[in-house]
Amino acid sequence: MADDINYTTAALFNTWNLVFLITVVVASAGLGVVGLVPAWLPELLLLLGGGVELVYLGVMPRHERFQRYVRAEKRSERHQAPSQREIFSQLRNQSQRRYAKLRKLREQIETNYQKLSYTFQGILTSHVEKIDGLLDSYLDLLHQRERYRDFMDSATETQILESIEALKEDMADDTERVRAVKQRRLKVLKRRLARLRKAHETLEIIGAQLSTIEDVVRYIHEQSWTLQNPEEVTAQLDTLLQEVEETQSSIR
Incomplete structure (x- = not known):
């Protein structure tokens, strides 16, 4: 290089x-x-x-x-982090369409907000900026979700469990030296099993977080036509942003 x-x-x-x-x-x-x-x-x-x-x-x-x-x-x-455009281009078509739908809702929310009272524009601008932050996190979570799915497609829990059981049976009549070597393989298989189960749990967390973001953005979109309680929307956005940040930190 x-x-x-x-x-x-x-x-x-x-x-x-x-x-x-x-x-x-x-x-x-x-x-x-x-x-x-x-x-x-x-x-x-x-x-x-x-x-x-x-x-x-x-x-x-x-x-x-x-x-x-x-x-x-x-x-x-x-080693620079990829741009949002680069991340989007790496997604599968289904994930791209999912993100595009949410992005369209964001644009409609901004359009509706611009039609509301001028006295609300400061807080409404803040809402749009926070939605942009959620969309960035949403895109990252979609990317992480695909990575975990690719990992889980490479092996199944059943396959690893069968390998563990077969190895244990095979070790029963082995000499001490042979058993010591196979014991190391057994440890590796157990680590793979633990990692796979952890990945499954993480995938469920990501899926739930993606659905939550979608529900909140849809709710704000519905509220954006008349917006009677902007403080409630602000509180929801702040809470969700913090929750998403914690989720992203936990899965890296």
Whole structure:
């Protein structure tokens, strides 16, 4: 990976180097416009700036500390969280349609809110922002749900239980050394079983949380036509946002 990095390009487009180049160009242009300095001075400034830049590009890309910095930046970029658009594109069609329906309700809620009394607009804007937060979490939960389903499709609890029972029976007549080796496999199978059961529980939690978000957004959509109690909606949104945040933290 390090061999794929162009350190000269990285040095050229380094923020501080770009600031230096812009400063040199602006200063030279400014001196030329003012006309109070000799005509050769702006040209000399550009020449000196170009010389410094050539020295910089000749030395900095070979500097070990700079190379470590660039590699660290590249690693950081690779580990950045995917955008909402990227997450959406990774979802299956059914999940995409599910999210799109909720997004449409959000747009209708905002449209209805804009028709209500101006005195409510501050709190209503807050509602829409909180719904946006819920939609972000909803999208993430859909993504997590598909990941857990893929994991659970790779093995079933019945298969693992059968493997455990078969291994226990097979170990009955084994020597101590053979039994010790198979015991390690038995521990692995039990860990897989525990993880699978945990995944099943997590999947149920995610499903319940997704349904709750949908129900609350639908309720707010129904209320958005006349909105008689905005404080109640605010309380519901605050409670749900906190609950969703706790759910997301628990399943990571």
